[in-house]
Amino acid sequence: MRYSRLFLPTLRQVPSDAEIVSHQLMMRAGMIRKLTSGIYIHLPLGLCIIKKVETIIREEMEKAGAQEILMPAMQPAELWQESGRWDIYGKELLRFKDRHGRPYCLGPTHEEVITDLVRREVRSYRDMPLILYQIQNKFRDEIRPRFGLMRGREFAMKDAYSFDVDEEAAAKSYEKMFDAYNRIFERCGLKFRAVEADTGTIGGSFSHEFMVVAETGEDAIVTCTKCGYAANLEKAEVHPGYARKEEYDGPDAPMTKVSTPNVRTVEEVTQFLSVHPGQLVKTIIFETSSEPVAVLVRGDHEVNAAKVKNILGVDNIELADEDTVLKLTGAPAGFAGPVGLSIKIIADRAVEPMKNMVAGANERDFHLVGTNRGRDFEVSEFADLRLVTSSDRCPRCGMAMELKRGIEVGHVFRLGDKYSKALSSVYVDQDGNERYTIMGCYGIGVWRTVAAAIEQNHDKDGIIFPPPLAPYQVEILPLQIQEGDVIAAAETLYDQLSTQGAEVLLDDRDERAGVKFKDADLIGIPIRVTIGKKSLKNGEVEVRLRSTGRTEMIQREGADRVILDMIRKQLS
RNA sequence: CGGGAUGUGGCGCAGUCUGGUAGCGCGUACGGUUCGGGACCGUAAGGUCGGAGGUUCAAAUCCUCUCAUCCCGACCA
Numbered sequence: 001m002r003y004s005r006l007f008l009p010t011l012r013q014v015p016s017d018a019e020i021v022s023h024q025l026m027m028r029a030g031m032i033r034k035l036t037s038g039i040y041i042h043l044p045l046g047l048c049i050i051k052k053v054e055t056i057i058r059e060e061m062e063k064a065g066a067q068e069i070l071m072p073a074m075q076p077a078e079l080w081q082e083s084g085r086w087d088i089y090g091k092e093l094l095r096f097k098d099r100h101g102r103p104y105c106l107g108p109t110h111e112e113v114i115t116d117l118v119r120r121e122v123r124s125y126r127d128m129p130l131i132l133y134q135i136q137n138k139f140r141d142e143i144r145p146r147f148g149l150m151r152g153r154e155f156a157m158k159d160a161y162s163f164d165v166d167e168e169a170a171a172k173s174y175e176k177m178f179d180a181y182n183r184i185f186e187r188c189g190l191k192f193r194a195v196e197a198d199t200g201t202i203g204g205s206f207s208h209e210f211m212v213v214a215e216t217g218e219d220a221i222v223t224c225t226k227c228g229y230a231a232n233l234e235k236a237e238v239h240p241g242y243a244r245k246e247e248y249d250g251p252d253a254p255m256t257k258v259s260t261p262n263v264r265t266v267e268e269v270t271q272f273l274s275v276h277p278g279q280l281v282k283t284i285i286f287e288t289s290s291e292p293v294a295v296l297v298r299g300d301h302e303v304n305a306a307k308v309k310n311i312l313g314v315d316n317i318e319l320a321d322e323d324t325v326l327k328l329t330g331a332p333a334g335f336a337g338p339v340g341l342s343i344k345i346i347a348d349r350a351v352e353p354m355k356n357m358v359a360g361a362n363e364r365d366f367h368l369v370g371t372n373r374g375r376d377f378e379v380s381e382f383a384d385l386r387l388v389t390s391s392d393r394c395p396r397c398g399m400a401m402e403l404k405r406g407i408e409v410g411h412v413f414r415l416g417d418k419y420s421k422a423l424s425s426v427y428v429d430q431d432g433n434e435r436y437t438i439m440g441c442y443g444i445g446v447w448r449t450v451a452a453a454i455e456q457n458h459d460k461d462g463i464i465f466p467p468p469l470a471p472y473q474v475e476i477l478p479l480q481i482q483e484g485d486v487i488a489a490a491e492t493l494y495d496q497l498s499t500q501g502a503e504v505l506l507d508d509r510d511e512r513a514g515v516k517f518k519d520a521d522l523i524g525i526p527i528r529v530t531i532g533k534k535s536l537k538n539g540e541v542e543v544r545l546r547s548t549g550r551t552e553m554i555q556r557e558g559a560d561r562v563i564l565d566m567i568r569k570q571l572s
Numbered sequence: 573c574g575g576g577a578u579g580u581g582g583c584g585c586a587g588u589c590u591g592g593u594a595g596c597g598c599g600u601a602c603g604g605u606u607c608g609g610g611a612c613c614g615u616a617a618g619g620u621c622g623g624a625g626g627u628u629c630a631a632a633u634c635c636u637c638u639c640a641u642c643c644c645g646a647c648c649a
Contacts, residue, residue: 012598012610013584017642037641092648108649143573143647151649209649319646411649443649479608514609521609532608542608 022454023148038145038153048471064180066131077103079112106139119425133160162440170438189466196231211406212452226399237395253370264334283336285320296347335360463524467570472505475525496560
């Protein structure tokens, strides 16, 4: 490609609304432009990279036996009503009506559509295993789109769905996809980690997220320093041995009410009463799809809403607002406590051995000290309900764990029969019995993968594309285009490389050397070949690797061979 | 949905407090000098000051409403 003909508007300045590096660089490198909040246009360079990722995904999907299909973006409400998700999915689901007033949505995911297809077409155990996938745009009306392609409202996703006769076979499909995902992200040149994850609104029994490790990641993950355990913070289990009873030995104190005017937060309470956060019990009120619940955690712990939701087995869970708290506890937020509460109370396991706790009095400006479970209040269930902290131990091997941040680029789920049951997708087995198909679903955020790759591979000058994702492998920079020799040498090399299958960008613009260098660094082509009149006199051209910055003079004669060799080496 | 901020040539911003000729840098076009790390000189084009209403002799500037964007929070694959 000739740079002079390429639609590649690079920016010298950083756009003011671009927060993170990948967003800034994608704007500056002329990959994307914003149309409106969370909606982007992909320019030729950006699209080229997306296609690279898509190609890798398609190759690995096909290798794993998946077949490509394409489903519609627009989906009828009735399918979502049938699965029950029309009501569960929040405002994120973009709903609208057609001219006849019939309700539709723009698909944020495609479990409903694919299950509908399969229940019609897959009738026998002979038709399985079956894995179908598509690469298609999804729409999620995010509350707050941000970080460019990282969290847009419209984004491309590769979603695959597996259908099997039973759990055992489904596990094999899951395994296949899991392996394919590892290969995909390896081929993209990313540093990533597969972590255990919560299943969220998708549902199902078991899932892994593929996380690209990056400081700007929106998700917190914990990884064990010793064994292979890694999990999303939401999912991460607390080591059961963390709370020892002996810490709380001693006689029961009487319960007394103390005045704590305007003292609400854990920090304020501990300071005001001179106690440790570990003596405090926090009472958090949740509203759920069935009944309100009070959750107790120790003062120095944070409640994990995902765990609460799973324990209760409810579809939806939400932190109660001020009014609800006032109504249920009789006090404004900050003074809630377990004593005298009439709603269901569950507690984190760390609360179980606690004695003489400090808690809210359910009365404005009062706390209770010396409260004891059994005497002053009852807890209906103890469970692991809190977030892991950096001082927690690995739940598997007991060794230290690290907290990191990651960008979720892929997610694999075992769905079991959730959707096939809801949409009655059944098949007939060898013995003539009707059974539900067992499903799995597997997503990759395609655009987000590109953003993550840039987040992980850049320096102060611009992007450093992993060679498999680079839009071009080589960029040729003739420095003096009015010099016949220079341009001739550049053109010759360009032709030689192109005809031998290399992806080459020739910067044939009439620009000063500095401009060309800066743009080349910015767009991050792995190999740069500089042709200047001085070195050309010695029959040499300069080759520089974007990744290492190392330059090398090579003979102009046979330069194409040398460069092709370098490309091959980089791509392997 | 709550809190905060910002909307001024294509991009980045000043001007707003204290009302009085709409500015700067970059970019763009043309001419010239330059030419291996975002050159220099000159000339030029380009602005409903987000929108509506109001106050005033006079509004980018003050007031009211509204829209959009961004940040923080809540929420969420």
